Amino acid sequence: MHRSGISSRPTRRVVIGMFGALAVAGGAACSAPGPAASTGAAADSTPTSVSTSIGTEPVTLKLYDGQGLKNVDDVLIAAFTKKHPNVTITPTYDPDNVTTQNQPRQLASATPPDLVRVISVTAGTKNNLLTNLDAYAAAYGWDKMPTSQLSQFRAKDGVAGSGSLYAKASGFTMTGLYYNKKLAAQVGMTTPPASIEELTALMDKAKAAGLTGMVVHNKEGGGVFPFQLLINSSMGPEKVSQWVFNAPGATIKTPEAIAAAKQVQDWNAAGIFPASVNALDATAANAIFANDKGLFFPWGNWEAASLDKTMPREVGFLAMPPATAGGKVAAMSDAATAFGIPSRSKNKDAAAAFLNFLSSDEARQIAIDNGFMPSGLESQAAPTIKQGSVLADVTKAFAEVSAAGGQVPFVQNATAGISNRAWNPETQLLLGGSSTPEQFVTDVQAKYEEELKR
Amino acid sequence: MSAVDGLTTPVDVADTVSATAPRRGSRRGAGLGDRFRGTALPSRARWAGWLFALPALVMYAVFELYPIITAVQYSFFDWDGISVATPVGVENYVRVFTEPQLVASIVHAFILIIFFTFLPVLLALVVASIVREIRSKVAGAVARTLMFLPQIIPGAASAIAWTWMYSPDGAVNQMLRALGLGSLARPWLGDFTWALPAVGVIGTWLATGLCTLLLMAGIGKIDGSLYEAASLDGAGRIQQFRAITLPGLRQEIGVCITITIIAALASFDVVFMSTQGGPGYATQVPGVQVYQLAFTENRIGQSSALAVVLSLIVLAVILPIQRFFKEK
Structure with missing residues (x-):
């Protein structure tokens, strides 16, 4: 009895205090979670004037991808920056299973990466967080690639599969x-x-x-x-x-x-x-x-x-x-990584140049060397693969499937x-x-x- | 809670309030006493207590209270974590109690109490009573260390180790076959009936060490002369256990039960690393659901509602237990 008495009054005070704190905090946070509607609209998500030149000024691009793709990405980055010495690419890798969860947060960030792994095109377009790449596709001629290589990254009215282009692959799975x-x-x-x-x-x-x-x-x-x-x-x-x-x-x-x-x-x-x-x-x-x-x-x-x-x-x-x-x-065959450009990126031209590089002969060889199927035109030179390896079989099957749509x-x-x-x-x-x-x-x-x- | 005691002087707490607080009519009297005694101390001292508690209070508010409040707030919205949320009233809560898989996950959490709480406490009582009788100091220390070992291994790591042991050709099945019980061998974590008990046993293994250690500490506090007197009076081991050990360990058992029940109801790491809730939905628990809803499905509101319900269930189970085991 004596002991319980000790605790009874402070407890009551604590309870009152906690409700007070709840009330204050609740009042401060009474609006719905999530950004206010006005800030939700992202910056330029459909650029019209684009350039295929990345100039000579130093540019630093931030890249976000999953840990499993680090090997291939690092080689791609090295090859690209060798070609364009004024570009620096700083990659960040998350564990692969975390990228799914982090992708929306990366895209919604006020200072997003310039190149980001796109897992769901529709999720990215829902809030205008991804850059519409149609203008770049026309400027670089990506439209000539086999349709089944790009259709996964197209979206229109919240449905993927056709419409405007939002990402480009560094290679494909098979x-x-x-x-x-x-x-x-x-x-x-x-x-x-x-x-x-x-x-x-x-x-x-x-x-x-x-x-x-x-x-x-x-x-x-x-x-x-x-x-x-x-x-x-x-x-x-x-x-x-x-x-x-x-x-x-x-x-x-x-x-x-x-x-x-x-x-x-x-x-x-x-x-x-x-x-x-x-x-x-x-x-x-x-x-x-x-x-x-x-x-x-x-x-x-x-x-x-x-x-x-x-x-x-x-x-x-x-x-x-x-x-x-x-x-x-x-x-089933989707992108090794489909890279997209967040709407809020400040370096879209340089980022698009990297996307273009992903289907170059050099990048195709890098993809194969890392076990992925190459992206790009059918008329491009075939990458070299070790004869008799099972990877050669996989690549052959991919060509078959790709040709059949x-x-x-x-x-x-x-x-x-x-x-x-x-x-x-x-x-x-x-x-x-x-x-x-x-x-x-x-x-x-x-x-x-x-x-x-x- | 002790931080709040800074408001009242120890003297005040000790007599006036304790005697009168439960009756509403006498609160005024308590207040008077408070004021009267309050004059004995400079007001600076009354705030000093708060000042000392301030860093802890700030941390508590920022990292405990605020997230709890926001979780409660989110639970009334349909929100994907990014775009603007839609208020949905209590819909998320209705689903917690109507969606069969969410209800089943809560039932599974209660089944896990058998493995996370009852078995470890029983085992620990037995082990602690036996270790008490080990005369050799070295042997006692070795026994204590061995029992406590599972506790220092992260739950996630031990879940992976157990996954290997439960695999079709793993240690468990090998042992069964060696004993001629090959017919009982099965892919434990892939079996709809046995997956949940198998996961539970991992919990038993993890919790037994902690309970044993706590109970051994408790036994150490029991006056040895009690046992001596009892054995002189002809009490056997079982009688000694029932008459001396068990009552003497009341508080420690209370602590064990509290900690392990919370671990069972809020279990995450063991289940997530061993089965992810499978096969089918056989081992799905609220902890894993909260994670999956929030971070793979981006249903922050639904996840928060389940988390709030889980917290309330834990409180509803724990508070009566706390009361029961409180020292009289």
Whole structure:
């Protein structure tokens, strides 16, 4: 009793004081969070008078990218500044998973970088935070590049895929199927499978031989890969891209997507995927493939360099076969880094010169040397690649897909939260047998619409 | 809270207020006493206390109060963190209690209490009682150090280590197979039923050391003659434990339970590093949701609402526990 009495009065005072503080602070912050509408409008987001000359005055450009791209960016920067000695580029790198979160904040900053990694073109254009590059594209002649290399970075009325250009890529990623050459011979694969049916037959043979048909790892959502590789062809690159670009009315609740989900679930049920697919991460999957225990490995160009090192000349790469024989090939393929210029940048001409440099012969070679597919015109000189390397296979498949207009953005990038909140958990439910193919696409579509409704 | 005591003189607190404060009618009397005794001290001294507390108060206001207030404010808006926010009333709060996945994450947090609190405290009681009987000083110190080791490893790092142990060919499954229990082996973190308990066990491993250390310190304070007297009277180990150890550790157990329940309800690092809430939604917890909503989905308002609800839940659970374990 005595003790509790001691605390009772000060407590009351504290409570009163805290409410006082709350009231004062609440009063000071009574307006809605976020900038006032007037300051939200950015500076010049659609420049009309642009120059392809960067003069001789010293210019310092700030560049922002993810840590994973540091190697290629550093070489690109060195090559560019060697050509233009008056330009200095100071790069900042964040861990890759942080760039998604930081991109909007970088763009919205009062003093943004001059070159910034653009992950979502629509998010960047929503508040006029990105510079419209149409004038530069016309001045430099970027419009002549293959359409599928630029369409991902175009946007109009908040929808990506077409319209004005807002970014340009330093190179591209490429996805498809790595295969173990020795095991492929073992199951009698002499030519690449021409259809999903043939692919399934090969994987069944591998399974019968006690191997993993397809090394899928779904602890962190790798299970989305085989699913999207299937719908790229069955739904068609156009429809899948529109869904990723949030085109009005776009839906993934299609018979083709349900069939693809069923195919993935069937493969898993037939024992074609590793038994513990939901507990497997990329490292563990790599180990299965590297130990000659898996025939196919649905993954991307980023693994090529290490596969060339760990399994030299033992690995090949294929574009995912089309749904039916004779169909067009397609693949998830987006930018290594798509660089854009924030509206508030003061050095747009110099920054645009860097963007232009990204598709030069020199930059194309740098991209290849770092394992990325080169951006630029088809008429440009082909970069040199070590013959017999799996990277050469990947580049060949990329050329095939690019020519077929089959470059599709990753479905995980459709909205900011879709990967964590829908694709990863829902593929885990699908492969775990706790969900049906119909439920799978319905749930993903519901999350998608819920997030876009805002 | 002690900073506020600067307002009142110790004398005042000790007698007048304590006796009268609970009754409304006598507050005036307390005030009079306050004023009367206040004259005994120069007014400078009354403010000196505040002055000493000022740096701490400023830090507290800037880094604790202000963020809390803004979080409460954000929770009533739909805001992406950049553009102008739209007021949405209590919509964000309604969703916390109606969206199945958000509700499920709160349920998971309560399930984790079993692993983060009950098991560690039970284990710690057993271990502390046993260590008390270790006569050798060296052995006692070694035991203490070993028990406390998990506590000095960051939760995120140990979650990664445990992820390896839980992997299909990891230590846990290898051990099961070696014991002839191969049928029980499974990809623990990829199993819809077992992922949450598996994550919970990581928490048990982390919390047991801290609880053991606290309880051993508590046991050290219990008068050894009590045990001596009890054993002379023929009390066995279990009787001694129930009659002496347990009551003597009341406060320490209270501290253990408080700290670990907060760790369970607000868990983030262990879950984030081991499962990210998967497989499916089997291990999703509010801490991870708050992070994902705010930083990957840019739904600052919804995230703030969940964070506010989480804080209130923690308070609602902790305050009665605090009261229960308060020394009588």
